Amino acid sequence: xxxxxKIEEGSEFIPKFDANGLITAVATDAxxxxxxxxxxxxxxxxxxxxxxxxxxxxxxxxxxxxxKGEESGHFQRVEQILVDCDQDCLILKVAVDAGxxxxxxxxxxxxxxxKGSDKKLKFIAEKTYDxxxxxxxxx
Amino acid sequence: xxxxxKIEEGSEFIPKFDANGLITAVATDAxxxxxxxxxxxxxxxxxxxxxxxxxxxxxxxxxxxxxKGEESGHFQRVEQILVDCDQDCLILKVAVDAGxxxxxxxxxxxxxxxKGSDKKLKFIAEKTYDxxxxxxxxx
Numbered sequence: 001x002x003x004x005x006k007i008e009e010g011s012e013f014i015p016k017f018d019a020n021g022l023i024t025a026v027a028t029d030a031x032x033x034x035x036x037x038x039x040x041x042x043x044x045x046x047x048x049x050x051x052x053x054x055x056x057x058x059x060x061x062x063x064x065x066x067x068k069g070e071e072s073g074h075f076q077r078v079e080q081i082l083v084d085c086d087q088d089c090l091i092l093k094v095a096v097d098a099g100x101x102x103x104x105x106x107x108x109x110x111x112x113x114x115k116g117s118d119k120k121l122k123f124i125a126e127k128t129y130d131x132x133x134x135x136x137x138x139x
Numbered sequence: 140x141x142x143x144x145k146i147e148e149g150s151e152f153i154p155k156f157d158a159n160g161l162i163t164a165v166a167t168d169a170x171x172x173x174x175x176x177x178x179x180x181x182x183x184x185x186x187x188x189x190x191x192x193x194x195x196x197x198x199x200x201x202x203x204x205x206x207k208g209e210e211s212g213h214f215q216r217v218e219q220i221l222v223d224c225d226q227d228c229l230i231l232k233v234a235v236d237a238g239x240x241x242x243x244x245x246x247x248x249x250x251x252x253x254k255g256s257d258k259k260l261k262f263i264a265e266k267t268y269d270x271x272x273x274x275x276x277x278x
Contacts, residue, residue: 011250011259012260013256024177026165033173038223038228050252050257081251083251083252084176084177084248085241085244089177091174102224103224109230110224112219112220113152113189118186121150122150
């Protein structure tokens with residue numbers, strides 16, 4: 001079995017981290033399937049996620065581990081971790097409460113590009129919580 | 140309105156490309172919502188996707204534009220493009236035929252990490268087409 005076959009057709013989890021030591025992780029709602037957010041993990045974040053059962057990411061802007069919900073209380077309990085063909089991307093199926101995006105929406109993907117435009121966004125969701133209330137300790 | 144507010148709360152599409160000039164794109168099945176694959180776009184790939192209505196990515200390994208389906212025939216007709224809060228990630232809701240992953244599955248995410256393990260993957264899908272048949276021109 002070639003390395004490529006082992007990665008693509010094998011049963012061994014061999015996550016591939018990029019040049020910055022990160023792997024992309026897509027969090028989806030375990031119940032509805034909705035894509036909630038896309039974030040990144042380093043090896044330590046992935047290990048913590050597997051070990052604790054709660055999603056931990058690596059914040060590229062803050063350069064540190066970030067247990068989702070540590071400030072907002074909106075934790076992600078991981079039910080399943082899926083990996084893609086070349087093992088450089090993960091899906092986390094997570095159990096969540098209302099409001100996963102720091103802007104106040106359930107999903108970070110609350111806007112859609114309007115048909116026929118390459119500039120104009122349309123809002124497709126309502127806020128599910130007040131982020132100022134949630135994050136007021138930080139404001 | 141601050142730049143952050145403009146990006147997060149505004150109606151202008153201002154996609155943010157990373158240091159390599161790429162933005163992450165998650166393709167989901169427009170009918171079922173299933174996550175099919177995660178790939179990357181540069182500005183040109185995104186423009187082509189918007190203009191043609193068919194998903195075009197930038198292949199990081201081959202360092203070139205890649206219209207999904209150009210070899211396999213498994214094109215992705217884009218129904219909607221969503222953008223996340225900080226505008227550095229897209230979801231493409233796409234209409235597809237059977238078999239989006241080059242390994243032969245409908246989704247690239249055909250394996251799940253077994254409960255209690257950090258090493259063992261379990262297959263959760265059946266192949267929907269024979270990639271050797273599809274890609275035989277290239278083999």
